[in-house]
Amino acid sequence: MNDSDDVLNTPEAAGGAFADALTWLRILIMPIVVFLIWKGWQPVDVGGIDLGLTLLASALFAIAALTDVFDDFMGGNARSIHRKFGYLDDVADTVLVVGTLAGLMFVIARAEFLYWTFMIPAAVLITREVIVGLFKGYELSRFVMPDSLLSNFKSGFSMLATCVLLASPWLQTWFDKVRAGSDNVVEVLTTPSPWVWIVGEAALWVAAILSVITAIAIFKTDFSNLGEISDEVLDDTAGDT
Numbered sequence: 001m002n003d004s005d006d007v008l009n010t011p012e013a014a015g016g017a018f019a020d021a022l023t024w025l026r027i028l029i030m031p032i033v034v035f036l037i038w039k040g041w042q043p044v045d046v047g048g049i050d051l052g053l054t055l056l057a058s059a060l061f062a063i064a065a066l067t068d069v070f071d072d073f074m075g076g077n078a079r080s081i082h083r084k085f086g087y088l089d090d091v092a093d094t095v096l097v098v099g100t101l102a103g104l105m106f107v108i109a110r111a112e113f114l115y116w117t118f119m120i121p122a123a124v125l126i127t128r129e130v131i132v133g134l135f136k137g138y139e140l141s142r143f144v145m146p147d148s149l150l151s152n153f154k155s156g157f158s159m160l161a162t163c164v165l166l167a168s169p170w171l172q173t174w175f176d177k178v179r180a181g182s183d184n185v186v187e188v189l190t191t192p193s194p195w196v197w198i199v200g201e202a203a204l205w206v207a208a209i210l211s212v213i214t215a216i217a218i219f220k221t222d223f224s225n226l227g228e229i230s231d232e233v234l235d236d237t238a239g240d241t
Contacts (some may be wrong), residue, residue, distance in 0.1 A: 026092040029064040033057050034103040041107035045124040051170045058167035059067050065159045094129045097158045121208035128211045139223040154210035161203035172196040
């Protein structure tokens with residue numbers, strides 16, 4: 001057995017491989033979620049919303065979002081020497097959120113219920129990721145910016161808002177049943193409240209505002225200095241292994 005085999009058989013290497021698998025899983029789940037959105041959110045004259053499919057779509061999205069927590073826990077951060085695809089970590093988050101929001105925008109527009117309260121923050125988030133990816137994607141794939149409280153909040157609110165909006169059809173139905181209790185069931189269920197969707201929209205607005213602030217920070221970052229620091233850290237880390 002050579003030295004490379006010893007490295008591959010370490011617990012750290014196994015954790016890195018598992019973390020990479022979770023990252024790829026997050027990317028692969030996105031098209032499935034989008035397909036379920038397309039099938040589950042039909043216009044009223046075609047059949048309306050399928051609560052089962054929306055439940056499945058939101059469950060898959062929640063699982064994918066949780067993998068973002070576990071891949072860092074199992075394999076270290078995106079620049080860990082034990083991860084081959086760590087640079088895809090942030091890409092996977094972006095693909096998941098942007099793809100799901102784009103899918104929701106499409107089906108809501110198809111049903112002619114696309115209002116500015118959802119369209120504007122969703123468009124801001126999608127546009128932000130496209131612009132940052134086009135103009136700063138290369139630097140972000142090579143170097144890791146230090147985590148900031150705003151960037152963590154931005155990621156958290158993006159995931160939370162998208163998940164709530166995606167789950168809103170079945171979650172609202174459950175909420176209305178609880179609200180109805182044993183009295184006025186017919187009245188409540190025939191006039192569903194919009195509060196779950198409103199909560200999702202509110203979280204989406206927060207995420208959109210934070211996305212603009214963090215995008216400005218990215219464009220102001222001197223990646224040449226950040227690169228020198230990252231290379232030194234990687235050299236030190238590699239020398240200790």
